[in-house]
Amino acid sequence: MYAYRVKRGMVTEQVDFEVPENADDQSELHYWRKHPNLHGWMERLYYDKGGKKDVFNCVNVQLTEDDLDRLEKSVKNENLPHTEGFFFGKSQPEDREDDLEFIKKAREAISEGDDVYYTSWW
Numbered sequence: 001m002y003a004y005r006v007k008r009g010m011v012t013e014q015v016d017f018e019v020p021e022n023a024d025d026q027s028e029l030h031y032w033r034k035h036p037n038l039h040g041w042m043e044r045l046y047y048d049k050g051g052k053k054d055v056f057n058c059v060n061v062q063l064t065e066d067d068l069d070r071l072e073k074s075v076k077n078e079n080l081p082h083t084e085g086f087f088f089g090k091s092q093p094e095d096r097e098d099d100l101e102f103i104k105k106a107r108e109a110i111s112e113g114d115d116v117y118y119t120s121w122w
Contacts, residue, residue: 001032001039001120003063003102005109011117014062015051019117029109029116030102034089037080038099041071042118044081056120063116068103075099088122 007025011017019026032038043056045067053059063071074080075096083091106116 001035001118002028003030003106003116003118005029005106005114005116008113008115011060011062011115014049015046015060016053017060017062017117019060029105032095032098032102035091035095035099036083036085036088037091038095039088039120040081040083041074042120043083058119058121060117060119063106063118065107065110068106068110072100072103075103085122 004019004026006019006027010019010025039056042061045063046056046059046061049061051059051061078096080091109116
């Protein structure tokens with residue numbers, strides 16, 4: 001599970017867009033390992049934004065300020081959806097602080113003029 005920051009303009013759609021894997025204007029913003037509840041939240045966001053893939057894996061979803069506001073509220077209210085799946089592991093209470101740190105970094109990236117997106121591979 002990864003979040004990336006990319007130069008504004010490289011994200012051309014809210015979902016299902018392609019960014020060159022080794023793009024010079026892209027850098028990893030955050031990494032999670034086995035945090036299925038966050039993944040479930042991102043999956044819901046993906047489909048809410050019009051995502052078309054049958055399986056939410058190896059697809060990209062842009063994160064806006066509004067999305068980060070909603071995510072922060074869900075994290076603080078311990079309202080991420082319980083999510084299970086093969087290889088997913090289990091979300092832990094300490095994930096909360098890590099999620100809030102990600103939200104802070106994502107907001108900084110957006111305020112500095114970059115776009116932020118989430119993707120996963122499992």
